[in-house]
Amino acid sequence: MAAAGGGGAAAGRAYSFKVVLLGEGCVGKTSLVLRYCENKFNDKHITTLQVITTSLVSSLNIGDSGEQLMILDTAGQERFHALGPIYYRDSNGAILVYDITDEDSFQKVKNWVKELRKMLGNEICLCIVGNKIDLEKERHVSTQEAESYAESVGAKHYHTSAKQNKGIEELFLDLCKRMIETAQVDERAKGNGSSPPGTARRGVQIIDDEPQVQSGGGGCCSSG
Amino acid sequence: MVVVTGRELDSRRPDGAMSSSDAEDDFLEPATPTATQAGHALPLMPQERRTEFPAFRGPASLGASAGCVQRGPVLCHWTPPGTAGEHAAAEGREGAPGVSGTHALLQRPFGADCGDRPAACSTAEGPICEAVVCYRRKMSLKSERRGIHVDQSELLCKKGCGYYGNPAWQGFCSKCWREEYHKARQKQIQEDWELAERILHLERGFVFFFSTQSTYIVGDYIYIYICLGAPCFSHLYKLQREEEEAFASSQSNQGAQSLTFSKFEEKKTNEKTRKVTTVKKFFSASSRVGSKKAEIQEAKAPSPSINRQTSIETDRVSKEFIEFLKTFHKTGQEIYKQTKLFLEGMHYKRDLSIEEQSECTQDFYQNVAERMQTRGKAVPYHRPGLGLNLTALVPMASAVTTVLEGTKPGGISVPPEKVEKIMDQIEKYIMTRLYKYVFCPETTDDEKKDLAIQKRIRALHWVTPQMLCVPVNEEIPEVSDMVVKAITDIIEMDSKRVPRDKLACITKCSKHIFNAIKITKNEPASADDFLPTLIYIVLKGNPPRLQSNIQYITRFCNPSRLMTGEDGYYFTNLCCAVAFIEKLDAQSLNLSQEDFDRYMSGQTSPRKQESESWSPDACLGVKQMYKNLDLLSQLNERQERIMSEAKKLEKDLIDWTDGIAKEVQDIVEKYPLEIKPPNQPLAAIDSENVENDKLPPPLQPQVYAG
Numbered sequence: 001m002a003a004a005g006g007g008g009a010a011a012g013r014a015y016s017f018k019v020v021l022l023g024e025g026c027v028g029k030t031s032l033v034l035r036y037c038e039n040k041f042n043d044k045h046i047t048t049l050q051v052i053t054t055s056l057v058s059s060l061n062i063g064d065s066g067e068q069l070m071i072l073d074t075a076g077q078e079r080f081h082a083l084g085p086i087y088y089r090d091s092n093g094a095i096l097v098y099d100i101t102d103e104d105s106f107q108k109v110k111n112w113v114k115e116l117r118k119m120l121g122n123e124i125c126l127c128i129v130g131n132k133i134d135l136e137k138e139r140h141v142s143t144q145e146a147e148s149y150a151e152s153v154g155a156k157h158y159h160t161s162a163k164q165n166k167g168i169e170e171l172f173l174d175l176c177k178r179m180i181e182t183a184q185v186d187e188r189a190k191g192n193g194s195s196p197p198g199t200a201r202r203g204v205q206i207i208d209d210e211p212q213v214q215s216g217g218g219g220c221c222s223s224g
Numbered sequence: 225m226v227v228v229t230g231r232e233l234d235s236r237r238p239d240g241a242m243s244s245s246d247a248e249d250d251f252l253e254p255a256t257p258t259a260t261q262a263g264h265a266l267p268l269m270p271q272e273r274r275t276e277f278p279a280f281r282g283p284a285s286l287g288a289s290a291g292c293v294q295r296g297p298v299l300c301h302w303t304p305p306g307t308a309g310e311h312a313a314a315e316g317r318e319g320a321p322g323v324s325g326t327h328a329l330l331q332r333p334f335g336a337d338c339g340d341r342p343a344a345c346s347t348a349e350g351p352i353c354e355a356v357v358c359y360r361r362k363m364s365l366k367s368e369r370r371g372i373h374v375d376q377s378e379l380l381c382k383k384g385c386g387y388y389g390n391p392a393w394q395g396f397c398s399k400c401w402r403e404e405y406h407k408a409r410q411k412q413i414q415e416d417w418e419l420a421e422r423i424l425h426l427e428r429g430f431v432f433f434f435s436t437q438s439t440y441i442v443g444d445y446i447y448i449y450i451c452l453g454a455p456c457f458s459h460l461y462k463l464q465r466e467e468e469e470a471f472a473s474s475q476s477n478q479g480a481q482s483l484t485f486s487k488f489e490e491k492k493t494n495e496k497t498r499k500v501t502t503v504k505k506f507f508s509a510s511s512r513v514g515s516k517k518a519e520i521q522e523a524k525a526p527s528p529s530i531n532r533q534t535s536i537e538t539d540r541v542s543k544e545f546i547e548f549l550k551t552f553h554k555t556g557q558e559i560y561k562q563t564k565l566f567l568e569g570m571h572y573k574r575d576l577s578i579e580e581q582s583e584c585t586q587d588f589y590q591n592v593a594e595r596m597q598t599r600g601k602a603v604p605y606h607r608p609g610l611g612l613n614l615t616a617l618v619p620m621a622s623a624v625t626t627v628l629e630g631t632k633p634g635g636i637s638v639p640p641e642k643v644e645k646i647m648d649q650i651e652k653y654i655m656t657r658l659y660k661y662v663f664c665p666e667t668t669d670d671e672k673k674d675l676a677i678q679k680r681i682r683a684l685h686w687v688t689p690q691m692l693c694v695p696v697n698e699e700i701p702e703v704s705d706m707v708v709k710a711i712t713d714i715i716e717m718d719s720k721r722v723p724r725d726k727l728a729c730i731t732k733c734s735k736h737i738f739n740a741i742k743i744t745k746n747e748p749a750s751a752d753d754f755l756p757t758l759i760y761i762v763l764k765g766n767p768p769r770l771q772s773n774i775q776y777i778t779r780f781c782n783p784s785r786l787m788t789g790e791d792g793y794y795f796t797n798l799c800c801a802v803a804f805i806e807k808l809d810a811q812s813l814n815l816s817q818e819d820f821d822r823y824m825s826g827q828t829s830p831r832k833q834e835s836e837s838w839s840p841d842a843c844l845g846v847k848q849m850y851k852n853l854d855l856l857s858q859l860n861e862r863q864e865r866i867m868s869e870a871k872k873l874e875k876d877l878i879d880w881t882d883g884i885a886k887e888v889q890d891i892v893e894k895y896p897l898e899i900k901p902p903n904q905p906l907a908a909i910d911s912e913n914v915e916n917d918k919l920p921p922p923l924q925p926q927v928y929a930g
Contacts, residue, residue: 018787021751030750072793075755077693079812083755083800090787 017179018070020088022112023097024105025076028131031162032097033071036172069176071095088116092179093125095171096155098146100130101138106146113153123186125178126155129171134161537721538656545653552646562592563650567657578665582779585654589782592650596643644784651782652722659721662780664772673771680805681766686823691813692756696737697744706740711765718768723781726773727791734794737761751797759801774799 098105150157160167381389381397393401549556713733741749810820
């Protein structure tokens with residue numbers, strides 16, 4: 001997991017991305033990650049408790065190249081809104097979750113988009129996620145509206161259901177692909193001009209292709 | 225051969241002065257007799273004397289004095305370890321000339337063996353020796369003689385040779401002094417030499433490095449070899465080389481030998497006395513081997529007990545580091561070298577801002593990691609942030625290190641799965657050493673921030689879990705147990721020195737929090753629950769030097785650790801918690817502004833109202849106290865009510881009397897008591913019956929017959 005930024009990504013190397021989960025409280029951010037990670041981790045026989053802790057900060061391998069995602073779950077309560085910058089600092093991607101049955105949560109997503117674009121510019125890949133599609137009957141946010149909004153801000157829109165495990169896999173895979181593209185474009189740009197290593201180091205990290213990285217590994221080191 | 229003359233050293237002085245341009249020369253000043261002796265020695269000296277001692281002319285004497293520390297004052301350093309601090313301080317001062325002396329002597333080929341020694345002695349011998357003795361004497365005289373009230377007879381040589389004597393030479397003139405003390409000094413030198421030899425033997429036996437007194441012994445030991453000059457040094461230098469080679473070839477006793485070496489190295493970086501640092505800089509610029517020697521010099525600085533403890537821990541870490549690297553054979557050696565190079569580089573950067581130091585450290589992490597990932601491919605070696613600045617600062621240092629290293633560093637071949645582990649070990653090793661200088665440095669306002677957040681947390685002592693919506697029920701014994709553990713962990717963070725260990729504490733704390741939430745809620749915890757609980761824990765624990773720790777981790781932790789894995793996540797959350805506490809207001813606690821202000825000012829405590837809902841295991845006395853407080857406040861209230869009632873009653877009474885009085889008055893005014901003249905109308909009836917005529921005649925009784 002050693003960091004090595006700046007240089008070009010050779011074949012056999014994988015990226016490591018930081019993804020932040022934002023959205024109002026109770027829209028299902030944690031459930032999304034939990035669902036995603038639990039399926040990944042099931043065959044590893046990890047106890048429930050570990051799943052809980054690892055789910056909040058997941059290092060996952062996606063695809064064949066073994067990209068790593070560090071997913072940061074955040075507290076959605078309004079009172080913690082001001083802490084957002086600490087979480088999304090240096091993030092490569094953001095997943096903005098709203099509840100399709102809750103109009104307010106969609107407004108909140110709009111606020112987040114504005115803030116992220118203002119603070120991080122276009123470098124960050126945005127995903128707007130309408131969660132809880134199992135509650136289609138109680139839908140209060142129209143698909144049309146959400147998708148057109150997502151397009152207008154350069155984000156992708158997804159529909160998911162953490163309960164029924166719908167659309168989650170696609171969401172993460174797609175996001176990962178987009179982040180790789182962004183990173184590669186970034187690198188090419190850097191290859192041409194002189195790159196500021198300071199920002200690169202803390203931004204994209206190129207990591208060794210490790211077969212399996214999970215928080216358990218960090219746990220045993222950190223217990224000392 | 226060495227030619228130590230005042231002139232030669234004089235010419236060296238300017239470039240030395242250049243390197244120590246940061247005005248820390250306070251140490252060097254006393255070594256210059258012109259500056260220090262101006263008080264008494266110089267004015268007393270006859271003019272012709274001065275020509276006899278060129279050493280007294282300005283800066284030249286610095287080098288001169290340095291040259292002869294080798295013999296004069298040596299003995300006094302052989303006082304047993306643990307002598308008073310002031311003595312140690314004096315030693316520290318005299319150490320500086322010693323370095324210079326060594327440096328002068330080291331111009332000789334390293335191979336020169338001990339047999340050369342007498343020659344070295346004789347060359348350095350001469351009037352310049354006296355300069356140092358002067359300097360030594362001055363230290364003791366300073367307190368005794370302030371003014372220049374000296375008798376003429378006192379000025380002359382005690383031996384009566386007719387020349388002027390000098391208090392610095394105990395009243396002798398230079399010639400007599402030399403004769404007088406020549407023999408004694410020769411004897412001392414002999415003794416020193418023997419002692420040094422003995423110590424060297426000791427060193428080979430690794431005995432003294434394991435003694436608890438090692439700091440002192442090491443200090444003295446290093447001092448000896450500075451005092452005795454080149455022959456001894458070359459001897460040691462060879463030893464050092466041997467040790468390095470031993471490490472490389474993984475001999476059976478390699479661990480122990482490397483340990484001694486590393487200890488030796490560590491001493492160099494461990495001690496920090498401003499003065500010594502200055503000296504080190506001064507000489508490192510002016511001489512090829514100077515930097516190396518100057519660092520050795522540091523070991524001689526006084527070590528208070530706290531330093532000793534630190535060094536014990538440092539020793540342990542070095543030992544572990546070397547043990548760990550042994551498993552990598554050649555690669556391990558390479559890593560060890562790189563790490564040491566870096567530490568040396570950092571040593572010169574102590575005066576830089578903390579951000580720059582942080583940048584250097586981060587660059588180092590990145591570089592090492594990168595090189596390990598190239599898996600043995602030859603990579604043109606460059607040290608960004610280390611080489612450039614360092615060479616600019618001390619031009620010779622890199623040359624020295626290159627000479628010492630011998631080999632050209634290239635890519636490091638390491639199995640990829642080990643990279644992380646090695647990085648952890650490197651971090652542990654370097655940060656244990658740098659901790660002292662880079663944690664909460666004086667150049668930043670970290671300490672101020674620490675105090676601010678501590679005060680803030682104290683002011684917020686009244687915040688309850690309910691206000692923060694913390695999903696933790698402390699009435700459940702298991703949960704309160706977890707909470708206590710979490711608090712312990714977060715407080716423990718301050719005691720760790722390595723950023724990774726600090727992170728581990730945060731992670732442990734977070735795990736306990738998750739457990740607590742899980743037990744309370746009986747379902748998986750989410751970030752929605754976690755952050756408030758962490759805030760609550762921080763508020764309850766009030767961990768010491770919170771801001772400093774956060775800053776330290778941010779600056780010096782291996783960035784890959786902060787960017788990936790749960791440690792990074794929990795650390796981010798801790799930063800959030802601190803940010804939240806700093807900005808906390810009434811709204812974020814769902815309180816009204818008035819309540820918030822009242823709680824903040826300490827007028828009331830929300831706990832009082834909640835005393836009924838206290839957990840059963842809360843202290844009985846406290847409960848009783850709050851009950852009594854309640855009763856008291858009730859009593860107070862009643863009394864106040866009675867008082868006000870009484871006042872009201874009083875007022876009522878007064879009002880009533882007043883009212884009555886007023887009423888009476890009114891009535892009296894309204895109906896003034898007037899004695900009117902007796903009934904006039906009555907009289908009028910009788911007297912002047914004026915209108916009587918107009919009245920109808922009185923009715924006459926009429927009788928009706930009937």
